[in-house]
Amino acid sequence: MTDIANAKIIILASDGFEQVELTTPKKQLEKAGATVHVATPNGEDITGWYFDKWGDKTKADMKIADVTLSDYDAMVLPGGQINPDVLRTNEDAVGKIRDFAGTGKPLAAICHAPWLLIEADLVRGKRLTSYHSIRTDLKNAGAEAVDEQVAQDGNLITSRNPDDLDAFCRAIIDAVTASSSKAA
Template identity: 65%
Template sequence: MTDIRKAKIAILATDGFEQAELTQPLKMLREAGAEVHVVSLKAGSIKGWDKDNWGESVPVDRELSAVKAADYDALVLPGGQINPDVLRADEKAVAFIRDFYNTGKPLAAICHAPWLLIEADLVRGKDVTSYGSIKTDLKNAGANWMDKEVVVDQAMITSRNPGDIPAFVAKIIEEVEEGRHEDRRQVA
């Protein structure tokens, strides 16, 4: 078990993240007492996407090349269409997500971010949700897709859209406090 006030949480994102899906969990998790790092492919800052145009920039706390899965108690993957599409084409990002999954610690993805879970081959046989437009992608990858605000399968947390953020973050906090899921299957 990990007290959320002692937890270190990574939010992995790059340019084009859905603004609310990074900034709201970042704020809520920090307000709960967690140490939260925005991790990205590059140093400096990354720019969000806010509904139908570029949003605000967010400072990057750590470059992906400087972190490892063991550094964190949870990993959060914001959506948007651009962000997960860019990250799933980056072998290091996909490897980090797979490595994190194999720790048994909470892994959370919202909106289009489950594309990253597909790329890392983590959804086969899992209960998940997502933005409706990638439902077929998840089903084709072997997931059991559900239309719910938050779905949890062995500390893999998924949500559909910005409207689900309060339930999404509450579940992240709950899963962090529950701790590691040792029985989660390892993937190569």
């Protein structure tokens, strides 16, 4: 795995995030050397969703409204049905996602999280993937929806589901490495 020491990555999430879609990227990105922070709507710890029941608590580092985007080299949006549905009604979250996309730095969304990219009006003309049940939403918002482990278009990285997590994390690490070498 590529070393991304000194990189800082922000994960935006709320209660109901798909457990492994937050914990696996966090662990893999940290293992690669990154510092990873979790921001939540109210700055409080959140509870994941694990298959068909509530999962484990995840520690929050800050409130979404308090995230300073220039501090981060990438943003990760975990899926699950509940988490992105909650966040897409949160003006702070949608604004941070839209503004981060404008930096050109890697913005990664998995499973149902592309709903957030739709809400931030970032998908028109982009080639993206997602959980199969929201691909129609991507198409209706003007994206080219594909069925692939990872789809990358510019700084947007998307994946379908937990089965794609290793490829998703590898794509994030590669994108952070490429982005930081451009900035150097």
